Structures are given as structure tokens and as C-alpha cells.
Amino acid sequence: MGGQFRQAPARVLILAQLKLLQRLGYMPPVSDVPPAIIDHVCAALGARPVPRTTLARYDRSGSKSRHQKILREYARIRPLDASTHEWLATLAAGAARTKAELPDIINVLLEELVRHSYELPPLATLSRTASHARSQLNEAIYQAFTESLDEPLRTRLDDLFKARTGRTPWDELKREPKRPGPREVASFLKHIQTMTAQADGLPPAPDMLSVPEDTKVRSSKYLNNVIEQDHRHIKSRTNVMPGFKRFGSAVTTISGIGLTHRIRTGQFDLAKLGFKEAAAPAVWNAVLFDR
Numbered sequence: 001m002g003g004q005f006r007q008a009p010a011r012v013l014i015l016a017q018l019k020l021l022q023r024l025g026y027m028p029p030v031s032d033v034p035p036a037i038i039d040h041v042c043a044a045l046g047a048r049p050v051p052r053t054t055l056a057r058y059d060r061s062g063s064k065s066r067h068q069k070i071l072r073e074y075a076r077i078r079p080l081d082a083s084t085h086e087w088l089a090t091l092a093a094g095a096a097r098t099k100a101e102l103p104d105i106i107n108v109l110l111e112e113l114v115r116h117s118y119e120l121p122p123l124a125t126l127s128r129t130a131s132h133a134r135s136q137l138n139e140a141i142y143q144a145f146t147e148s149l150d151e152p153l154r155t156r157l158d159d160l161f162k163a164r165t166g167r168t169p170w171d172e173l174k175r176e177p178k179r180p181g182p183r184e185v186a187s188f189l190k191h192i193q194t195m196t197a198q199a200d201g202l203p204p205a206p207d208m209l210s211v212p213e214d215t216k217v218r219s220s221k222y223l224n225n226v227i228e229q230d231h232r233h234i235k236s237r238t239n240v241m242p243g244f245k246r247f248g249s250a251v252t253t254i255s256g257i258g259l260t261h262r263i264r265t266g267q268f269d270l271a272k273l274g275f276k277e278a279a280a281p282a283v284w285n286a287v288l289f290d291r
Helices: 008-024 037-043 052-059 061-075 082-096 104-114 123-147 151-159 170-171 182-199 226-230 233-240 245-266 282-289
Strands: none
Touching: 008 037, 008 052, 008 061, 052 061, 082 104, 082 123, 104 123, 170 182
């Protein structure tokens, strides 16, 4: 691909955007890219450093859109269009039925975008799509409940919010159990009976609240997040540190911690060393050259 562009700055910008697209899934403005990345690409190509003014001018030029089109075709990344946004809205509506938190709905959208080789949109776009889907579902649930209530039920629900001696019956319904004891257990059992009596005569839940039979309920938030699980050993060490002052120091330290963990978990074959007690340099060399 580099042979299509003669000027060195163009080759630098093309290669930088290609690596960003491959690593991040989208191409941010090159003027927002850390200078260290641009300098590294320049060094790899043997080109002179690209001034920051050139990066800002490139972001406003028409060449950028033409280059990005070529990069998407090369990386086989599909661009977003109107049909894609409609598809994302449908996915978000389905995810909102089983997920109450916006990050969970956004994760579903991200997984599907990656699976179908789409360029990732801005996070604000995904957040608006997920928020709109959740709001629509909540509004539909509210409408379904209110339309199924008759007048006596409406009156009974309205009475829950009428204050009596500074508190409403709704406040009593929301009470949490206190420290267990004979009186508290008896009081909370009576509270449960009151809640059960309030539920008598209420219409059934709307169909939109039902979930497929094959839906799996997980008690662990990150049980299906393999990356998050594998990063626990790094976080347990870096969280107690005062912080890194340089990017290079952070990369070296975190890479070393991660590599040590991979050695300990047997992700590398150290049988080639031929002895049980090996010096640290020998172990590191065996690991580094056995990737």
C-alpha cells in the first residue's frame, strides 16, 4: 500500500491510520494521536518527523476521506451508513430487554459491530443509541401497565403516595430489613404479607418483560469477560503503586508482570532449558524467543 503514495508524510499518515484502524477499530483524527506514535511510524519508515500543523491540516483536507476509504477496503472494514444505525437500534432494543445498565447494552453493540467487521462509531453515538432503546422500553412498559389498570386499581395505587403523619404507604413498602431478631423477623413477615395483599388483583406483567428460555443468568458481572479476568494479577500490583511518571516505564512494568504471570500459568514451554533451577536471564530468553 505504501507504494501508492510517493510523499513521505502521506505514507506516515496512511500507515498510522492503518495501525489505528487495526488496533482500535476506528480512525481518530491524526492530530489527536499521541506524538510518540507518529514519531515511531516516522522512524520505522525512515521519514522525517511530521509537524503538528501538518496533522491538523490533514484532518481538514479532502485527502483524508480518500485515504480512509482505501484503508477500509484494504483492512476489509465496513463503513457505517443509515442502514447500520437502524440495525444498531434494533440490537439495542433487544439488549435492553435483558440488560438494565447502559454499559452492558453498549457492549452488545460493540461485540456485534466487531463480529460483522464494521468500523466502530464514536462512543457518544453508541451511548445515545443504548439510552434511547432503554427509554423506549421503559416507556412501553409504563404504557402497558397503565393501560391494564382499571379505576379501582388506579385509586389504590394513588393512595400509596398520600402522606400520613409525614410518611406515605409507599415509604413503608420500600423499607429494608434490619438486623435479624425476633421482633424484626415478625415485623418483616408482616411487611411481606402487606406487600402480597397490595399485589392482589394486579394485572400480569406484559409480554415484553419475558426473556427467552435459553437466557443465562450470571451472578458474576465479569464471568464472561476473559480479558478482565486475566488482568486481575496486573491490577492487584499496580493499584497499590503511586503511579507511573513515564509511558515507557508503565509499558515495561506491566509487560513484565504479565509475562511473569504467563510463565507461572504454564503458557510457555520451558522444558528446553533442560534443568529445574534456571537463572532468571535464561528463563526470560526462553520465554521471549518462544512466543
